[in-house]
Amino acid sequence: MIYLFLILLTGIISIDRNNALNLMISRPIVISLIFYLFVENSSVIILTGILYELYGVIDIPVGTHIPKDDSFATYCSSIAIAFGSVNNSLNFLLMVLLSLVLMYFATLAEGYTRKINRVLYNKVENHITFKPNYLISLGIAISFLKGIVVYNLGAILLIILLNFVSLEADYNIGLYACILITVATAYFIDYFEIFGYKKYFFLLCGFLIGWLIV
Amino acid sequence: MQKKIIFRVDDRLIHGQVIEGWIKYYKISHIYIVNDRIYGDVLQELIYNSVLPDYCNLEIFNKKTFRTFFSGEIFDNHTLVLFENIKDLYDLRDLITEKIYINIGCVASREHKIEITDTVFLDLEELRKLSELREKYNIYIKKLPWDTNIEIKNFYTFLKEMK
Amino acid sequence: MVNSIIKKIEKFKLLLKSLVYQGNWNYDNMQGTGFYYLLDYINTKHKIGIAKELLRKTTGYFNTNPFLITFILGIWCKEFKNNIDPNYTRKIYGPALSALGDRFFWHTLKPLTFVLSAIIVFYSPLLSLIFYIVFFNIFHFYFLYNGFDIGYYYGRNAIEWFNKIKFTKWNTVGEVVILFSMGIFLSMLLKIEVQNLNMSILLIFAIVFLLTLLIVKKINISLALLLYTTLLLINMVIRVY
Known part of the structure; x- marks a missing residue:
């Protein structure tokens, strides 16, 4: 049952991200929370989701630009964590490293689906009975299948690679995740337009207030 | 980027890539649209002004007024000059200097055009004009500032093949 | 408030259809197929009387922000009704609304929703998940549901509506909230996650x-x-x- 759920989830994530819905089911933090609530109750999954959300939220889908597939990285990492392939800090860092590399290919795959859509469109564009419903349904189906194949292949590959490396290390994943989140935060802050030092002032105010209330 | 003036050919003029990409990345404060059709169109001027961030000033010129206005001197801040098509850029080629970064963004697919990249489609006349410009200046195809430059190189060879 | 020219149920159907209109997104006509798909639906339901040839022309190159597509449909129909070339107005509004939508939905709302739900996650992951989906989609559905009516009411002056609600100012306010909340989130993260x-x-x-x-x-x-x-x-x- 859980496998069926995961397969369906990958298809829906791919559609939501690229072709339809835009309900934000494909956002890394949402994927990680779904995993946390329904698959494996591990806070590392949420930290991974936050890391990839920070990574991907600044890469926005403007015009023809295809943003880096942060959903793919989150899905693969969450699967690896849920299936027990990440059991120490070393595996965690390796997981981040590998999923960043694999993400490149997942992003490339989206470019190909757009090219397939174009071929389909060019085939029927001059037909008298032009049926947009047909093209749209086909495009969504292709995206759904792409999600299932690419995401799950990526997850399997990641698990195989992680299981291949079996080194002993400490279990201080939270610390390392926080370091990487700090790196991503610097990029996140730079992304905002409020000029000069103002943005650091707001960040610092929030930090101090947060420090006091926790 | 060393060059502070950017000439960009983009048939959508001001859109998401320009605002979220170029304007934000280089903190561009002056934008000039050079287009005979839009010049004097109050509604379009209002629309483009309404979508820009507060710190951006927009001015719309036709080719003639832009030629008078633009001296090619270095501006204090980054400046973006938008052209709708290759022809407009070509017509103002005498304004181009080495200090200007020339960039092709999006020139959409239309019938009987040749695909240069997935977002740039040109007809033979546009290719010829671009090749001529390319002989003197570096021209790149680039959707967003952080993308890799796609250099335009072999159009003359390509044009010969077409003949 | 703008009066609706289509029934509520049909506005809702249009909203649902606009959720899938990007299905055939490609490098040739981008969202052109989807625009035709939505316009064809409106034309069939409301007998606007758009000729087939004109309708087919709308499959041409077109792209905008997906959250604001219904505005352009409304503007298109109003221009058509006023015997003004609707595809020309679409050519102007497509990129303009793409700029507005990208700035608000992708640049501001998405990070804002993330930061707020990242704070909530320390208290309740379930609440955080619900918050993310609900908060973002309130704006998403509001604009898609009402876009057609607003676009139709204002026609080619639809930009006035965005100016009236000070749409570009939302980004500035949003950014301040994001940065402040990000500070709160970071301190919570370090205190809770780092031993x-x-x-x-x-x-x-x-x-x-x-x-x-x-x-x-x-x-x-x-x-x-x-x-x-x-x-x-x-x-x-x-x-x-």
């Missing part, structure tokens, strides 16, 4: 943050993360052996 947090560990985080700020314009985030991860891995392997 034995002390001043020296805090200093290390500050140094990492400042060092990264120095390189943000030089290298992209993927390379930076790869670099830091590799350095941490090397350090760990050295320590283990």
Whole structure:
């Protein structure tokens, strides 16, 4: 049952991200929370989701630009964590490293689906009975299948690679995740337009207030 | 980027890539649209002004007024000059200097055009004009500032093949 | 409030259809197929009387922000009704609304929703998940549901509506809230997730943050993360052996 759920989830994530819905089911933090609530109750999954959300939220889908597939990285990492392939800090860092590399290919795959859509469109564009419903349904189906194949292949590959490396290390994943989140935060802050030092002032105010209330 | 003036050919003029990409990345404060059709169109001027961030000033010129206005001197801040098509850029080629970064963004697919990249489609006349410009200046195809430059190189060879 | 020219149920159907209109997104006509699909629906339901040839022309190159597509449909129909070339107006409004929509939905709302739900996650992951989906989609559905009516009412002057609601100002306010909330989130994250947090560990985080700020314009985030991860891995392997 859980496998069926995961397969369906990958298809829906791919559609939501690229072709339809835009309900934000494909956002890394949402994927990680779904995993946390329904698959494996591990806070590392949420930290991974936050890391990839920070990574991907600044890469926005403007015009023809295809943003880096942060959903793919989150899905693969969450699967690896849920299936027990990440059991120490070393595996965690390796997981981040590998999923960043694999993400490149997942992003490339989206470019190909757009090219397939174009071929389909060019085939029927001059037909008298032009049926947009047909093209749209086909495009969504292709995206759904792409999600299932690419995401799950990526997850399997990641698990195989992680299981291949079996080194002993400490279990201080939270610390390392926080370091990487700090790196991503610097990029996140730079992304905002409020000029000069103002943005650091707001960040610092929030930090101090947060420090006091926790 | 060393060059502070950017000439960009983009048939959508001001859109998401320009605002979220170029304007934000280089903190561009002056934008000039050079287009005979839009010049004097109050509604379009209002629309483009309404979508820009507060710190951006927009001015719309036709080719003639832009030629008078633009001296090619270095501006204090980054400046973006938008052209709708290759022809407009070509017509103002005498304004181009080495200090200007020339960039092709999006020139959409239309019938009987040749695909240069997935977002740039040109007809033979546009290719010829671009090749001529390319002989003197570096021209790149680039959707967003952080993308890799796609250099335009072999159009003359390509044009010969077409003949 | 703008009066509706289509029934509520049909507005809802249009909303649902607009959720899938990008299905055939491609490098040739981009969202052109989807625009035709939505316009064909309106034409059939309301007998606007758009000729087939004109309707077919709408499959041509077109792209806008998906959250504001119904505005352009409304504007198109109004221009058609007023015997003005609707495809010309679409050509102007497509990129303009793409700029507005990208700035609000992608640049501001998405990070805002993330930061707020990242704070909530420390209290309740379930609440955080619900918050993310609901908060973002309130704006998403509001604009899609009402877009057609507003676009139709204002026609080619639809930009006035965006100016009236001070749409571009939402970004400035949003950014301040994001930055402030991000500060809260960071302090919560460190206090909760880092064991034995002390001043020296805090200093290390500050140094990492400042060092990264120095390189943000030089290298992209993927390379930076790869670099830091590799350095941490090397350090760990050295320590283990």
